[in-house]
Amino acid sequence: MAEKQIAPDAATQGNTPADSTTPIRLAFAPCTDYTTQALRPALEHVLHPQIKAAGGVSGKTVMLKPNLLAWRKANDPQAVNPRFIVETAKVFLDAGASRVAILENPAVQTTPQILRAMGISDELKSLGVDAANFTNYRKQPPLDAVCFRNLEIADEFREYDFVADLAKAKTHGMMTLTFCVKNLFGLVNGGDRLAWHLAVGRDYDKFADMLIDLYLVVRPAFNLLDAVTCMEGNGPGSGTPTDRNFIAGGTDALALDAAAARVLGVDPDELHIIKRAKARGLFPAPESVGILDTPPVCEPLALPERPVMDMAQLHLGVGIPRWIQKPLYKALVVNPKVDPDKCVGCGVCVKMCPPKSLKLSGGKPDFDLPHCIRCFCCQEHCPKGAIEPKMTRTMRFVKAVDRLFRGTKKRKSK
Numbered sequence: 001m002a003e004k005q006i007a008p009d010a011a012t013q014g015n016t017p018a019d020s021t022t023p024i025r026l027a028f029a030p031c032t033d034y035t036t037q038a039l040r041p042a043l044e045h046v047l048h049p050q051i052k053a054a055g056g057v058s059g060k061t062v063m064l065k066p067n068l069l070a071w072r073k074a075n076d077p078q079a080v081n082p083r084f085i086v087e088t089a090k091v092f093l094d095a096g097a098s099r100v101a102i103l104e105n106p107a108v109q110t111t112p113q114i115l116r117a118m119g120i121s122d123e124l125k126s127l128g129v130d131a132a133n134f135t136n137y138r139k140q141p142p143l144d145a146v147c148f149r150n151l152e153i154a155d156e157f158r159e160y161d162f163v164a165d166l167a168k169a170k171t172h173g174m175m176t177l178t179f180c181v182k183n184l185f186g187l188v189n190g191g192d193r194l195a196w197h198l199a200v201g202r203d204y205d206k207f208a209d210m211l212i213d214l215y216l217v218v219r220p221a222f223n224l225l226d227a228v229t230c231m232e233g234n235g236p237g238s239g240t241p242t243d244r245n246f247i248a249g250g251t252d253a254l255a256l257d258a259a260a261a262r263v264l265g266v267d268p269d270e271l272h273i274i275k276r277a278k279a280r281g282l283f284p285a286p287e288s289v290g291i292l293d294t295p296p297v298c299e300p301l302a303l304p305e306r307p308v309m310d311m312a313q314l315h316l317g318v319g320i321p322r323w324i325q326k327p328l329y330k331a332l333v334v335n336p337k338v339d340p341d342k343c344v345g346c347g348v349c350v351k352m353c354p355p356k357s358l359k360l361s362g363g364k365p366d367f368d369l370p371h372c373i374r375c376f377c378c379q380e381h382c383p384k385g386a387i388e389p390k391m392t393r394t395m396r397f398v399k400a401v402d403r404l405f406r407g408t409k410k411r412k413s414k
């Protein structure tokens with residue numbers, strides 16, 4: 001597709017049309033489904049400008065880091081679609097890459113197990129694409145980072161010429177919406193992931209700072225977003241699949257995440273990662289970001305309910321005294337809640353809870369809410385989608401009043 005000049009509008013948020021001098025290039029492509037016929041041209045459209053910007057991949061090695069959290073059923077919106085992974089690998093191989101490999105560290109199954117469950121193992125093998133879990137973790141030296149200290153991350157990414165970050169567009173109880181930057185959390189050692197959740201507790205800005213630090217270390221050359229089928233509502237574990245029929249890509253994950261958020265109906269400044277990147281002077285200047293196409297016009301995603309205290313942190317920073325925070329937090333919060341009909345008592349949620357504020361009682365999870373940090377790891381990893389966020393009664397009331405005054409309606413998942 002030829003590069004188009006477009007006028008900056010609400011979706012491009014002041015970014016300039018791309019030309020050969022624009023250092024960061026974002027691209028969007030419509031994609032109706034996961035067939036090769038639909039995916040291949042869309043992927044080429046968003047990837048080729050990135051490959052060009054990287055100086056080509058001929059004779060180079062590429063590590064794919066797909067979001068492979070788990071695979072429960074066909075078209076599971078928790079993970080990047082299997083066809084998206086295969087076709088991306090093919091685009092790199094056809095562009096001359098000497099080696100393409102898939103590395104990830106899913107919480108419960110291994111990378112090869114998930115790819116097998118997805119039904120793409122044999123095809124990847126026939127293409128010569130290896131798949132493995134990260135195993136070689138190393139403490140990273142601190143950057144200019146605010147909080148990146150003593151974090152162990154997978155070192156394998158250094159063995160490749162390029163990293164390609166393949167993310168799913170999905171809602172997230174803690175981070176609201178997650179795309180490419182959050183997907184890199186998979187490079188963090190599993191034990192450290194829990195420790196980090198525990199360390200930052202309810203301070204979502206701190207968690208965002210850590211993700212940004214991680215991004216600065218890994219700096220994927222290629223960033224791709226699977227938004228053909230997204231997850232809305234109670235993400236990241238028990239959300240609803242919903243089609244938005246596009247894919248996006250770009251040479252800068254922060255710029256791409258912000259542009260994708262806008263397309264999916266969320267002001268990027270409402271996302272902790274974007275807010276913190278801007279506050280730290282790390283978000284690219286609008287004039288350095290070029291968009292090759294008019295971004296798609298989409299119905300906004302239905303978002304998970306957010307604790308009022310989280311919104312206060314976003315908008316007021318540290319302005320709320322601690323002694324008020326505690327009782328306010330208790331009243332205005334979203335709690336994890338189990339659906340006993342869906343729960344099979346497997347105990348994965350207990351294993352994944354960073355502060356161990358969860359135990360099985362009578363075969364079902366029993367939450368110790370005063371010690372729960374609302375990270376929603378239990379929800380994210382529940383294989384049955386049995387855990388849902390539930391607002392307190394006070395919070396439901398406050399939200400309803402807020403909607404009344406602002407004249408907005410609640411967005412419901414379909």
Ligand code: SF4
Binds near residue numbers: 342344346347365386
């Ligand atoms: S809530 Fe989910 S993860 Fe926890 S025991 Fe039940 S099925 Fe397993």
Ligand code: SF4
Binds near residue numbers: 336354375
């Ligand atoms: S109960 Fe769930 S939301 Fe609460 S801390 Fe444990 S994993 Fe996080």
